[in-house]
Amino acid sequence: MIKETLKVIKIGGKLIEDETKLQAFLLDFIALQGPKILVHGGGNMATEIAAKLGFETKMIDGRRITDENSLKVIVMTYAGWINKTIVGKLQALNCNAIGLCGADGRSIISKKRKVAEIDFGFVGDIETINTSFINSLLKAGMVPVFSAISCTSEGELLNTNGDSVAAEIAMSMSELYEPQLFYLFGKNGVLADVTNEESVIEHIDRNKYGELLKDKVITEGMLPKLQNCFEALEKGVSKICLGNERLLSKTSLHTEIVK
Ligand SMILES: Nc1ncnc2c1ncn2[C@@H]1O[C@H](COP(=O)(O)OP(=O)(O)O)[C@@H](O)[C@H]1O
């Protein structure tokens, strides 16, 4: 049976905070035909708000150490201001968006990460995606907009990297669709030299990924983006691309992850 394409798009913090870039992206997004899901981060804004409240932010390998105070800040920032602002803008463009975190409709159930070498605090690793609930929204013509907050089956909200949320949704939805995954962030793609926007690496396979990790070409926020990509390709995601805010509309520079 040929499955319908489902586009899962993740937008990052730097894009969200730039009004012009966000609007350009949203116009491309609403023009996409067929079922689609938007996932957003917002790490930068959470860090700024936490600083204003006098809380220091610690990140390890692109993931936030989330204590009780930072959990409150991130829930308010991601599931509140950012999620509702994006939904409002999409509704203004006649796109029937619905904003969600993992608790809504038990859509993203996670488990608190066990303390190993690092105690990440209130950070969740995703266990199940409620594919039938998400599909019912899609079938009703809605566009789910997910913030990077998951929830345990006991109702505890947990911080979950937005890149992982997007990858897990794409992988799980492959039961029903042929998902494609797009990461839109502040650069033209994965760069061989992070200071040179023209140095986009057009294709990355497992071997190349290993080399890039070994040579520390991929660091910080790029790590969670690429971590799940090869698993996603094995688990039914048919295409994975990374690029800037115009990735959906243009054919110029970007990175594609290949088997
Ligand atoms: N090889 C690389 N190519 C591009 N960006 C990289 C690379 N290595 C590390 N990065 C960093 O990763 C960042 C993207 O991750 P992140 O800030 O989490 O994005 P977002 O929040 O927009 O999704 C880039 O802005 C850049 O600073």
Ligand SMILES: CC(=O)N[C@@H](CCC(=O)OP(=O)(O)O)C(=O)O
């Ligand atoms: C556990 C963890 O790291 N969660 C991320 C979730 C937000 C996110 O992914 O934001 P960007 O896409 O803007 O980076 C964080 O709090 O930064």
